Amino acid sequence: MIIYKFGGVSVKDASAIRNVSKIIGEADGSLTVVVSAIGQTTNLLEEIIDAHYAEKTSAKDLLEELKQNHLTLILDLFDEFPTKLLTEIQTLFSEMEARISQPFTQPFNFEYDQLIAYGELLSTRIVSAYLNFVGQKNQWIDIRTCLDADDKYRDANICWESSEEKVKFQFRAEENSLYLTQGFIASDFKGYTCTLGREGSDYTAAILAYLLNADEMIIWKDVLGVLNADPDYFSDTVKLDLIPYQEAIELSYYGASVIHPKTIKPLQAKAIPLRVKSFIKPSQKGTLITKGDFPQPLLPNFIVKKKQILITIEPHNFSFIGENDLFFVFSLINKYGIKLNFTQNTAVSFVFCVNHSNRFVNDLITDLKEKYDVYRTDGLELITVRHYTPATITEITEKHRILIEQKNKNTAIFLSQGSQTIPEVDCCCLQEKRQ
Ligand SMILES: Nc1ncnc2c1ncn2[C@@H]1O[C@H](COP(=O)(O)OP(=O)(O)O)[C@@H](O)[C@H]1O
Numbered sequence: 182m183i184i185y186k187f188g189g190v191s192v193k194d195a196s197a198i199r200n201v202s203k204i205i206g207e208a209d210g211s212l213t214v215v216v217s218a219i220g221q222t223t224n225l226l227e228e229i230i231d232a233h234y235a236e237k238t239s240a241k242d243l244l245e246e247l248k249q250n251h252l253t254l255i256l257d258l259f260d261e262f263p264t265k266l267l268t269e270i271q272t273l274f275s276e277m278e279a280r281i282s283q284p285f286t287q288p289f290n291f292e293y294d295q296l297i298a299y300g301e302l303l304s305t306r307i308v309s310a311y312l313n314f315v316g317q318k319n320q321w322i323d324i325r326t327c328l329d330a331d332d333k334y335r336d337a338n339i340c341w342e343s344s345e346e347k348v349k350f351q352f353r354a355e356e357n358s359l360y361l362t363q364g365f366i367a368s369d370f371k372g373y374t375c376t377l378g379r380e381g382s383d384y385t386a387a388i389l390a391y392l393l394n395a396d397e398m399i400i401w402k403d404v405l406g407v408l409n410a411d412p413d414y415f416s417d418t419v420k421l422d423l424i425p426y427q428e429a430i431e432l433s434y435y436g437a438s439v440i441h442p443k444t445i446k447p448l449q450a451k452a453i454p455l456r457v458k459s460f461i462k463p464s465q466k467g468t469l470i471t472k473g474d475f476p477q478p479l480l481p482n483f484i485v486k487k488k489q490i491l492i493t494i495e496p497h498n499f500s501f502i503g504e505n506d507l508f509f510v511f512s513l514i515n516k517y518g519i520k521l522n523f524t525q526n527t528a529v530s531f532v533f534c535v536n537h538s539n540r541f542v543n544d545l546i547t548d549l550k551e552k553y554d555v556y557r558t559d560g561l562e563l564i565t566v567r568h569y570t571p572a573t574i575t576e577i578t579e580k581h582r583i584l585i586e587q588k589n590k591n592t593a594i595f596l597s598q599g600s601q602t603i604p605e606v607d608c609c610c611l612q613e614k615r616q
């Protein structure tokens with residue numbers, strides 16, 4: 182069995198889906214295809230969820246926009262009117278409409294997962310119907326019937342044991358079987374939908390590869406493979422031909438968004454090779470991630486995380502930050518399910534960076550303020566350089582206003598300043614004065 186994963190960009194419109202069909206047509210043997218939501222669907226669904234949560238009427242308009250996007254795509258894709266598919270798509274939209282026709286009654290993360298999952302349900306229905314239409318007979322599988330996870334909504338943990346038998350049964354490799362399923366989503370022990378974290382479809386593909394003892398997994402991207410920096414921010418990037426698992430884990434951990442951080446571990450556990458290949462140039466080799474040592478020479482790798490918030494906490498009266506303080510802070514961070522991108526502590530302060538997009542940051546700050554002075558700085562960038570050299574360090578420090586620098590043997594992290602630190606408590610007053 183080989184596992185393919187197509188992300189949102191690779192199914193973003195009708196010609197992209199035709200290209201997916203071409204790539205699938207060139208595969209040999211049994212294939213399981215994991216597909217993400219189309220284009221920017223998940224972001225739009227997040228907007229719908231936020232609008233509905235805030236009880237704004239725009240939620241309905243946004244949902245209508247999403248529906249029109251999907252209907253337009255379908256009409257572009259099929260030469261004949263696909264009655265059955267349109268009925269299925271209409272049913273999915275009716276379910277979504279029903280969900281936003283009344284206020285959320287359950288905790289936010291639960292409600293979020295029940296709605297956000299429709300992106301993948303829609304995309305897989307469409308891609309599967311198209312493949313069948315062009316003669317690539319495939320079986321659409323609702324991954325929630327076999328992939329079990331816990332009820333940590335928006336960041337669910339896979340229940341490997343209970344999933345294994347079901348996955349093996351659903352995706353059994355018969356001669357040249359072709360399965361098509363959703364990334365990102367799973368089912369909790371009560372049968373409710375849960376999700377594996379944003380951009381988690383790579384992880385789904387790796388879970389299936391592990392459970393099915395796949396021969397290989399390929400992630401199809403709009404780039405030639407894993408590059409030594411994000412081409413959206415850096416020129417003259419170089420493709421990495423070979424990356425050992427451990428290095429890939431490090432790169433994704435520091436934020437190389439080309440692979441989801443949880444993807445590598447299941448593959449490494451069974452030595453399943455992972456290729457990152459271009460859906461634009463599928464005949465090119467791409468990047469191979471596998472077991473082995475570092476390729477020589479080591480290239481510096483640059484990873485940029487934009488829109489970071491730096492939170493600084495200081496105990497009142499300049500007392501030391503002790504283990505009890507750290508325990509308290511990390512318990513709150515865990516409670517809100519917030520991911521830390523950077524941490525540093527000194528005798529009298531603890532600082533950490535989180536993504537601007539995290540919706541629970543303000544709640545966390547409010548709780549922290551009960552015990553500490555809290556300072557917040559928005560609009561920062563985290564720049565990580567793996568395998569840095571003196572020249573790369575000089576370049577980064579000359580081109581950016583560096584607030585904090587942290588180095589170990591292989592990795593240097595720079596927090597680059599974009600705005601002024603002001604105490605969170607004074608934020609409102611300051612803004613009002615400025616207006
Ligand atoms: N080190 C890197 N190598 C290649 N691409 C990278 C890297 N870091 C970030 N990217 C970005 O990742 C993008 C592809 O990932 P993504 O947009 O998440 O695709 P998809 O949603 O289809 O999975 C590329 O277009 C590129 O801008």
Ligand SMILES: N[C@@H](CC(=O)OP(=O)(O)O)C(=O)O
Nearest residue numbers: 188189217223379380381382
């Ligand atoms: N659609 C989900 C899951 C995913 O992995 O998407 P993509 O493969 O397009 O990054 C998201 O956007 O988070």
